[in-house]
Amino acid sequence: xxxxxxxxxxxxxxxxxxxxxxxxxxxxxxxxxxxxxxxxxxxxxxxxxxxxxxxxxxxxxxxxxxxxxxxxxxxxxxxxxxxxxxxxxxxxxxxxxxxxxxxxxxxxxxxxxxxxxxxxxxxxxxxxxxxxxxxxxxxxxxxxxxxxxxxxxxxxxxxxxxxxxxxxxxxxxxxxxxxxx
Numbered sequence: 001x002x003x004x005x006x007x008x009x010x011x012x013x014x015x016x017x018x019x020x021x022x023x024x025x026x027x028x029x030x031x032x033x034x035x036x037x038x039x040x041x042x043x044x045x046x047x048x049x050x051x052x053x054x055x056x057x058x059x060x061x062x063x064x065x066x067x068x069x070x071x072x073x074x075x076x077x078x079x080x081x082x083x084x085x086x087x088x089x090x091x092x093x094x095x096x097x098x099x100x101x102x103x104x105x106x107x108x109x110x111x112x113x114x115x116x117x118x119x120x121x122x123x124x125x126x127x128x129x130x131x132x133x134x135x136x137x138x139x140x141x142x143x144x145x146x147x148x149x150x151x152x153x154x155x156x157x158x159x160x161x162x163x164x165x166x167x168x169x170x171x172x173x174x175x176x177x178x179x180x181x
Contacts (some may be wrong), residue, residue: 011031019070028066034057039063039064041096041167042064066166069162070158072158073155081152082150083178084179086143087141090137090175092171097129099119099128100120105169114140115138
């Protein structure tokens with residue numbers, strides 16, 4: 001994986017800024033307690049435990065919203081799925097993102113796009129924003145992305161334009177599940 005800026009690491013996860021001007025909070029992925037609150041649309045608490053992983057969790061100089069004109073990511077550790085026929089990502093999310101005509105929230109597995117927020121394709125009238133109002137369980141099939149090395153690595157990406165910004169990704173209870181048919 002290529003990144004313009006050096007990735008930072010937490011417990012095997014890395015994150016970084018892929019494009020956009022480097023500035024304070026440009027790579028806004030954080031591990032901690034959510035502190036942003038209602039202005040960003042982010043959760044007040046973690047789904048379980050006390051900490052989450054997400055875009056700009058708020059507090060200090062941060063307002064809880066992803067920045068304009070940036071592409072940044074959080075990348076999971078590599079997970080060995082040797083011997084499993086079916087592999088799925090299961091996690092909890094609280095996602096706040098503008099219509100994908102403008103801002104795009106994407107999940108990749110082994111660099112293959114496996115999920116995106118909706119692009120309503122209405123030009124400047126695209127207003128079908130993705131705004132979770134509670135913790136949502138999300139299940140994504142990763143099986144087609146598993147290669148001969150029988151591993152998987154998941155990337156959550158946020159790509160923003162120059163306009164409206166929301167709270168972005170907030171992730172909890174990340175799990176890769178595999179089973180045999």
